[in-house]
Amino acid sequence: MQLQLISFVLIILHCMDYTGCQQHSSSRHRPNKQISGVSSGCQQGGCLTCSDYNGCLSCKPRFFMHLERIGMKQIGVCMTSCPPGFYDTRSRERNTCTKCRLECDSCFNKNFCTHCRAGFYLHLGKCQENCPEGLVRSDTERECVPRCPAECEVCVNSETCTRCRPGLYQLSGRCHHVCPEDYEPSDILMECTPQVHCEVGEWSEWSPCSRSGKTCGFKRGQETRTRQLIQSPSPFGNPCPGMSETKECLVKRRKCPDLFGFLNSKTAFSAPSKQGIA
CATH class of the missing domain: 2.10.220.10 (Hormone Receptor, Insulin-like Growth Factor Receptor 1; Chain A, domain 2)
Structure with missing residues (x-):
């Protein structure tokens, strides 16, 4: 009786060990499931x-x-x-x-939005449907922005204008009827642009004293000096000064060489004689 009981227990233990090995083997060879996106x-x-x-x-x-x-x-x-x-x-x-919160498109934390979803406007880190008093909704930026000053058509805030109303000129975020000193109006840009003044170089040396293109045969003549243009002025800039100067000069009077007599003598020397032509 005892021998039969022992045999029965050994059979049961053998079956349990075999079943466990099968489960271990099947789990070891079972392929992992693939999850989309992971x-x-x-x-x-x-x-x-x-x-x-x-x-x-x-x-x-x-x-x-x-x-x-x-x-x-x-x-x-x-x-x-x-x-x-x-x-x-x-x-x-x-x-x-x-x-992020439902109305936030992006955020820094749960209490601070950095960009709002369509239909909401950002103000001090909050996305809201209506802007506080003194501010207006900007659909392009999805933000609450200050109302522009009366003379301004497009602005960044209540103190910085990017485009003025017709007839006004923009300068450093402000609109002007008349441009400040050292600035001038540009009707193309509708801005106040800096004035550009004329700049010239140094004077050249005085030319030799001459008269009617000659440097001899006179006592009183003229000599001239010039300078180069470096920067042309803008329409309202300081104009250029004179670019040349002329003054009278005195020279010791001397006769010019007798060029006519010199040419005649040269012609006579080089012309063939009539006797040689015969």
């Missing part, structure tokens, strides 16, 4: 621990845990930075990506 296993990306069904369960240091919704379930993904619409939260336990 790398399989923990070998890639920033995953520290993971599961086949839920993706990343924890991340490596400096990575942020972000939950992506796929159908009816959420998959954990480890990222180096949070995607738009989320802000990062750091703690000793783990770093996570937290969704």
Whole structure:
């Protein structure tokens, strides 16, 4: 009787051991399930621990845990930075990506938006449908901006204008009927532009004393000096001074060489004689 009981126990233990080995073998050879958008296993990306069904369960240091919704379930993904619409939260336990408020397109934290969704306007880190008194909605920037001054057509704020109303000239964010000193109006740009004054170079040396193009045969003549233009003036800039000067000069009177007699003698010397032509 005892021998039969011992044999029965050994058979049961053998069967349990065999079943366990089969389960271990089947689980070891079972392929991992692939999840769309998540790398399989923990070998890639920033995953520290993971599961086949839920993706990343924890991340490596400096990575942020972000939950992506796929159908009816959420998959954990480890990222180096949070995607738009989320802000990062750091703690000793783990770093996570937290969704911004519904009206925020992007945010710094849950209480400070940096850009608003359509239909909301940013003011002091808050996205709101209506702007406070004294501010107007800007659909391009999705922000509450100050009303422009009366003389301004487009402005950055109540003190900085970028385009003035017709007939006014813009300068340093202000609109002017008359441009300030050292500035002049530009009807093309509708701005006050700096005046440009004429600049000239140094005087040249005086020319030799001459009269009617000759430098001899007179006692009183003239000599001249000039200078070069360096910078032309703008329409309202200081005009250029004279570019040349002439003054009278005296020379010791001397006769010019008798060029006519010299030419006659040269012609007579070079002309062939009539006797040689015969």
